[in-house]
Amino acid sequence: MDFIAMLTLFVLAIFLGVELITKVPPTLHTPLMSGSNAISGITLVGALIAAGDGNSIMVQIFGFIAVVLATINVVGGFMVTNRMLAMFKRK
Amino acid sequence: MHLADHWLNIAYLIAASLFVFGIKGLTKPRTAVRGNQMAASGMLIACVVTLFHRDIVGYEVIIAGLVIGGLIGAIMAIRVQMTSMPQMIALLNGFGGGASFAVATAGYLGGLSGAVALISTGAAVLIGAVTLTGSMVAFAKLQELISGKSIGFAGMKFVNALLLLGSLCAIGYLVVEPGNQMVFWALVVAAALLGLMLVLPIGGADMPVVIALLNSYSGVAASAAGFVTGNSALIITGSLVGASGLILTQIMCKAMNRSLTNVLFGVMAEAGSSMSDDEVYQGKVKSSSADEVAMILETAQRVVIVPGFGMAMAQAQHAVRELADTLEKRGTEVEYAIHPVAGRMPGHMNVLLAEAEVSYDKLKDMDTINPTFEQTDVAIVIGANDVTNPLAREDKGSPIYGMPILNVDKARTVVVVKRSLSSGFAGLPNPLFAKDNTLMLFGDGKQAIIDISTALKEA
Numbered sequence: 001m002d003f004i005a006m007l008t009l010f011v012l013a014i015f016l017g018v019e020l021i022t023k024v025p026p027t028l029h030t031p032l033m034s035g036s037n038a039i040s041g042i043t044l045v046g047a048l049i050a051a052g053d054g055n056s057i058m059v060q061i062f063g064f065i066a067v068v069l070a071t072i073n074v075v076g077g078f079m080v081t082n083r084m085l086a087m088f089k090r091k
Numbered sequence: 092m093h094l095a096d097h098w099l100n101i102a103y104l105i106a107a108s109l110f111v112f113g114i115k116g117l118t119k120p121r122t123a124v125r126g127n128q129m130a131a132s133g134m135l136i137a138c139v140v141t142l143f144h145r146d147i148v149g150y151e152v153i154i155a156g157l158v159i160g161g162l163i164g165a166i167m168a169i170r171v172q173m174t175s176m177p178q179m180i181a182l183l184n185g186f187g188g189g190a191s192f193a194v195a196t197a198g199y200l201g202g203l204s205g206a207v208a209l210i211s212t213g214a215a216v217l218i219g220a221v222t223l224t225g226s227m228v229a230f231a232k233l234q235e236l237i238s239g240k241s242i243g244f245a246g247m248k249f250v251n252a253l254l255l256l257g258s259l260c261a262i263g264y265l266v267v268e269p270g271n272q273m274v275f276w277a278l279v280v281a282a283a284l285l286g287l288m289l290v291l292p293i294g295g296a297d298m299p300v301v302i303a304l305l306n307s308y309s310g311v312a313a314s315a316a317g318f319v320t321g322n323s324a325l326i327i328t329g330s331l332v333g334a335s336g337l338i339l340t341q342i343m344c345k346a347m348n349r350s351l352t353n354v355l356f357g358v359m360a361e362a363g364s365s366m367s368d369d370e371v372y373q374g375k376v377k378s379s380s381a382d383e384v385a386m387i388l389e390t391a392q393r394v395v396i397v398p399g400f401g402m403a404m405a406q407a408q409h410a411v412r413e414l415a416d417t418l419e420k421r422g423t424e425v426e427y428a429i430h431p432v433a434g435r436m437p438g439h440m441n442v443l444l445a446e447a448e449v450s451y452d453k454l455k456d457m458d459t460i461n462p463t464f465e466q467t468d469v470a471i472v473i474g475a476n477d478v479t480n481p482l483a484r485e486d487k488g489s490p491i492y493g494m495p496i497l498n499v500d501k502a503r504t505v506v507v508v509k510r511s512l513s514s515g516f517a518g519l520p521n522p523l524f525a526k527d528n529t530l531m532l533f534g535d536g537k538q539a540i541i542d543i544s545t546a547l548k549e550a
Contacts, residue, residue, distance in 0.1 A: 001321040001323065003207045003318075006317070006318055006321070006323075006326055009323055009326045009327055009330075010314060010318075010326050010327075010329075010330050011330075013326065013327040013328075013329075013330035013331055013334075014330045014331075014333065014334045016111065016331065016334075017114075017330060017331040017332070017333070017334025017335055018334045018338060020111065020114045020115060020118075020331070020335075021114065021334060021335045021338045021339075022338060023115075023118040024114070024117050024118050025118070025119075025120075026342075026429065026431060026437070026438060026441070026456050027120065027429075027438060027441040027445075027451050027454055028117055028118075028120060028123060028438060028441070029339060029342075029436075029437035029438030029441070030176055030180070030436060030437060030438035030439060030441065030442045031117065031123065031127075031438070031442070032114075032117055032335065032339070032437075032438070033180050033302070033303070033306050033335075033336075033339065033436065033437065033438075034176075034179070034180055034183065035113070035114070035117060035126075035127055035130065036114070036306065036310070036331070036332045036335045036336070037180065037183045037184060037187060037306065037309065037332075038130065038131070038134070038183075039110050039113070039114075039130055039134070039328055039331065039332055040187045040309050040310045040313045040328065040329060040332040041134065041187060041190070042106075042110075042134065042137060042313060042324055042325055042328040042329070043187065043190040043191045043194055043312075043313045043316055043325060044134075044137075044138055044141075044190070045103075045137050045138065045141045045322060045324055045325060046194040046198075046316050046317070046319075046320050046322060046325060047156070047190060047193065047194050047197075048138065048141045048142065048144070048147065048153055049141065049144050049146050049147060049320070050193075050194055050197035050198065050201070051152045051153045051156055052142075052144070052146065052147030052148060052149055052150065052152070052153050053146060053147075053148070053197070053201060054148035054149055055201070056200060056201060058197075058200045059197045059200050059201045060152050060197075062193045062194075062196045062197035062200065063152065063156075063193070063194075063197045064152050064155065064156050065189075065190075065193040066156075066189075066190045066191075066193035066194045066197060067152070067153060067156025067157060067160060068156045068159050068160040068163075069160065069186040069187075069189045069190035069193065070160065070186070070187070070190035071156060071157050071159075071160025071161050071164060072160045072161075072163045072164040072167070072183070072186050073164070073183055073186045073187045073190060074134055074138075074160075074164065075160065075161045075164030075165050075168070076163070076164030076165065076167045076168045076179075076183060077164070077168075077183055078127060078130070078131040078134070079164065079165060079168035079169070080167070080168040080171060080176075080179060081127050082124065082127055082128070082131075083168065083169075084173075084176075084442055084445070085120075085123045085124045085127055086124060087442070087445040087446050087448070088120040088123060088445045088451055089120065089121070089123070089124050
């Protein structure tokens, strides 16, 4: 992807983010943080590609570290968010 | 089997859309669980299709990483206590930053070319490493492994400026000479140090801002990693999260009447005419008992409960709910007043009270509840201090002047449950404790609330 296209995505997504997040009520700010944390674990996508690299052992090592960290983020983040939100839903 | 790039990109687009729907779901407690599930399914789609990427030749390392990370994440999520949620978020922020850092490093070691890719790598390494080490310091402070007070030395800002400048120069140098690995590792070390040094001087009261800001960084780092690999999913998602953290940071700063730069550099406003504890409290503080408080509550029509970090410390949220139930059974109206920076992170009190099964529509934010204090018979302040300090409203010389507070002193009677008269994070005496209509109930928050409930039930 060329740089300008990436920059366009980046800037537009920030505007979208601002619009979306300002509507989240303060009651849900903690789940918002853990949930957005889980979403930022999307780095896992890049990590998987690095860890599956067959050419360089160094790339694989950092890929492995990245997969572990990002998976903690994804699994831990979504699960803990779910746990919190279930408490809000109860009543 | 490998999927062509355009199929992958379409799958990423679907994933990103599901993330957007997910965050949209978070705008209402009713739809939030479903929103979270949608976001999670988006993540699953993105990861599964990536496994068919043409550059992936072996799966051993991937499976090992997924299993280890998944286990650690699941155990953390199941075992963490709601009171420890700020630490958990700090850790997750750090891991997110660390993952982006590691992806960028792997990308660099795999051989990169072109100014855009190299600058993005530099940015991802810098922001990722700062987020990683900064979050670890925040975690250590919240977990009380190290002192929550500001830690620093003279000239720290100068050193930080040098580290940042050095990092930027290293990134610039890498663009000219990408093969120089020494420069790359120097950048890593400088960024890691910078993360440590940026968070060490920040005190406990400012933690909500720091956590929100590191949350934002972890998103920006993911975005930068997306620029490295040309991955639209990372760019979109990273900037969504970056925006989210930034908005929360702004809300927190506004609620403390501090500018972001003040928080970041650990600056507190200079005290003008600050009074000593003795001047404020001498002979004016009335110590009360659970029985006396229960007697006042017996005739109360409306009670507002004001929780703070002390409630979390004492694990008193269930006891508080119990007391509210007892009051409601007697026909008393009970609401909760939540200051935006009560606790150690945005929404901390809400989560604790939700854990104790308090209905979320009883949790009122500052602007909603403030006009109602005048019609409130009893305000029960439990473990909150600075966010109720009238100096913020009245004393122009006070360091916290201008900070929006909960006007609990306007209630007919104020009951403050607290261990002692010690000051809050701001280090100021609180004239609220010496007011005519204030009763102090000294002791452990949880026990004190249980005692009031018991006395009230016997009445």
